[in-house]
Amino acid sequence: MKRLLPGQTILLPSPVLIIGTYGPDGKPNIMNAAWGGIASSRPPCISVSLREATLTHQNIKRSQAFTMNVPSEKYVTEADFAGMSSGRDTDKFAVTGLTAEKSSLVDAPIVSEFPYALECSLIRQVDLGSHTMFIGQILGIVADEDMLGPIRLPDIEKVRPMLWGSLGSMAYYGVGNRLGDAFSVGSSLRQS
Amino acid sequence: MKRLLPGQTILLPSPVLIIGTYGPDGKPNIMNAAWGGIASSRPPCISVSLREATLTHQNIKRSQAFTMNVPSEKYVTEADFAGMSSGRDTDKFAVTGLTAEKSSLVDAPIVSEFPYALECSLIRQVDLGSHTMFIGQILGIVADEDMLGPIRLPDIEKVRPMLWGSLGSMAYYGVGNRLGDAFSVGSSLRQS
Numbered sequence: 001m002k003r004l005l006p007g008q009t010i011l012l013p014s015p016v017l018i019i020g021t022y023g024p025d026g027k028p029n030i031m032n033a034a035w036g037g038i039a040s041s042r043p044p045c046i047s048v049s050l051r052e053a054t055l056t057h058q059n060i061k062r063s064q065a066f067t068m069n070v071p072s073e074k075y076v077t078e079a080d081f082a083g084m085s086s087g088r089d090t091d092k093f094a095v096t097g098l099t100a101e102k103s104s105l106v107d108a109p110i111v112s113e114f115p116y117a118l119e120c121s122l123i124r125q126v127d128l129g130s131h132t133m134f135i136g137q138i139l140g141i142v143a144d145e146d147m148l149g150p151i152r153l154p155d156i157e158k159v160r161p162m163l164w165g166s167l168g169s170m171a172y173y174g175v176g177n178r179l180g181d182a183f184s185v186g187s188s189l190r191q192s
Numbered sequence: 193m194k195r196l197l198p199g200q201t202i203l204l205p206s207p208v209l210i211i212g213t214y215g216p217d218g219k220p221n222i223m224n225a226a227w228g229g230i231a232s233s234r235p236p237c238i239s240v241s242l243r244e245a246t247l248t249h250q251n252i253k254r255s256q257a258f259t260m261n262v263p264s265e266k267y268v269t270e271a272d273f274a275g276m277s278s279g280r281d282t283d284k285f286a287v288t289g290l291t292a293e294k295s296s297l298v299d300a301p302i303v304s305e306f307p308y309a310l311e312c313s314l315i316r317q318v319d320l321g322s323h324t325m326f327i328g329q330i331l332g333i334v335a336d337e338d339m340l341g342p343i344r345l346p347d348i349e350k351v352r353p354m355l356w357g358s359l360g361s362m363a364y365y366g367v368g369n370r371l372g373d374a375f376s377v378g379s380s381l382r383q384s
Contacts, residue, residue, distance in 0.1 A: 001337040003344075004296070007330035009230045010310070010346055011238060012262050012353040013205055013367065037229030038201045039241050040320035046203060047239065047325070049231050070204050076371045080378030095381050104196070118202070126318060128232035128327065133239070135320065138199035145193040152195075153360035154202050161204040162371055163355065168345035170374045175205065176366035179268045179354055183362070186272030189287050 009035070013163035016079055016172065017048055020067035020100070020109045020117070021059035023087060028100035028109035030069070030092050031056040032083030034164045035131065044138040046118060049131035055087040060122060060134050065106035068118040068136075070154070073162045073174045075114065080172070105139045115159040116143035201227070205355035208271055208364065209240055212259035212292070212301045212309070213251035215279060220292035220301035222261070222284050223248040224275030226356045227323065236330040238310060241323035247279040252314060252326050257298035260310040260328075262346070265354045265366045267306065272364070297331045307351040308335035 014034040021029055033056075036048035046068055050057045060066050071079045078096040085092060093100050100109035105119040120136025127133075141154070149155025162172045179185075206226040213221055225248075228240035238260055242249045252258050263271045270288040277284060285292050292301035297311040312328025319325075333346070341347025354364045371377075 003335050003337050003340065005333040005335060005345070007236045007311070007332050008345070009233055009236045009238075009330065010308075010333065011207060011230050011260070012346065012348050012351050013207055013355050014230065015203060015205055015207075035230040035232070037239070038203050038206065038227040039239070039318075039325050040227070040323040041201055042322040043320075044199045044201045045320055046201075047229070047231070068203070073371055077377050077380060080372065080374060080376070081381040082378070084375055084378045084382075116202075119199070124318065124320070126231075126316065126327070128235075128237055128316070130234040131232040133231050133327075135318070135325075138201065140199050141197040141202065143195050143197055145195050148195065149360050151360065153197070153200070154204065154358075155360045156204050156357035156363075156365060157361065159204050163205050163367070164374065165348040165370075166346075168341050168343065168347045169349065169370075171348075172371040172374060172377070173348060174368035174371055175355070176368035178357075178361075179265055179364040179366055180272065181363050182272060182356065183276055184272070185269050185364070186274070186276045188269060189273040190276075 010166045012166055014166050016162045016164055018069040018071055018079055018082055019056050020069055021056050022063055023059055028093055029055060029087035030082045032079055039135050045135050046138055047133050047135045049133045051131055063107045064122040065108045066120050066136060067103055067108045067110050069111040069114045070116055070161050071114045072160045076162055076172050110142050115147040116141055116154045202358045204358055206358050208354050208356050210261040210263055210271055210274055211248050212261055213248050214255055215251055220285055221247060221279035222274045224271055231327050237327050238330055239325050239327045241325045243323055255299045256314040257300045258312050259295055259300045259302050261303040261306045262308055262353050263306050264352045268354055268364050302334050307339040308333055308346045
């Protein structure tokens with residue numbers, strides 16, 4: 001039985017993106033955002049959509065840069081706190097005990113404790129009603145050596161990222177079982 | 193120990209998006225894409241980035257519409273097949289045995305067997321090198337009654353969506369344990 005529902009922002013899964021920026025005073029800040037994803041392969045780009053009221057929106061416009069830090073599930077408390085508070089009145093690095101480290105490629109801080117971060121330079125901004133979509137070119141990745149898999153890239157089974165269950169559950173989830181290889185498991189349907 | 197890697201499209205997790213469109217001949221098609229995410233809350237918008245060479249790219253430009261179908265993990269084979277073949281020479285609905293149902297809101301097909309679909313009308317197109325980002329307004333959601341949770345929205349624990357492990361693993365994964373409530377678990381760090 002199908003139900004028709006009003007248009008709503010329900011994408012499963014949605015990522016947990018911890019955006020790192022510097023404030024006008026040089027103070028590092030982090031924000032938790034779920035509205036974003038990869039935007040292009042060449043150049044490698046990622047997008048994140050933010051409300052204009054946020055400090056991070058203002059910071060990205062000024063510095064033209066941000067980092068996209070991927071937290072592992074053990075940092076669910078810190079990640080959630082980053083989405084519950086504003087950098088305008090809270091030093092989120094101090095409260096969470098996380099460490100800000102300057103990116104060598106862009107004017108934005110990296111969260112040292114997280115498995116890896118994308119270093120992004122703003123290349124486009126798209127205004128869409130409540131949110132501005134910031135598109136950043138991924139200039140580099142800073143990753144913990146022990147989060148890399150066999151081909152020396154961040155490996156989901158080591159990173160153990162979390163995901164957001166969206167409006168239907170309002171909760172964070174971990175990654176479950178490996179279901180099959182991409183560009184492979186579908187081969188069984190190939191017509192001979 | 194931190195490693196510096198070249199800029200690459202590694203976002204964990206990335207979603208598994210099955211894009212539904214009609215071809216110029218009215219033939220329904222599906223494609224598997226991982227580059228996308230929610231783009232705005234009001235109006236509710238979602239983005240997906242596609243290479244110009246794909247049939248889906250051409251179909252969206254003509255029909256100005258698409259559906260974003262979220263498969264449950266039991267459809268990993270069908271979803272992968274949708275990413276391994278082209279609608280130009282393959283009737284993917286016929287091969288997978290999935291059923292195309294016309295959206296009542298937009299000129300695009302819904303995959304009946306999947307838990308829910310977003311019905312999207314194209315509102316913006318952003319060209320970014322290898323990929324075009326299509327931004328669609330989510331006009332409605334078609335969902336299976338038994339995929340809805342307590343607040344009558346698609347529930348991640350019922351939908352059981354899959355996610356893509358990106359370049360580091362090239363595999364699909366299921367959803368794991370519930371880690372904590374959003375806007376809640378972080379409260380323990382609030383300063384009193």
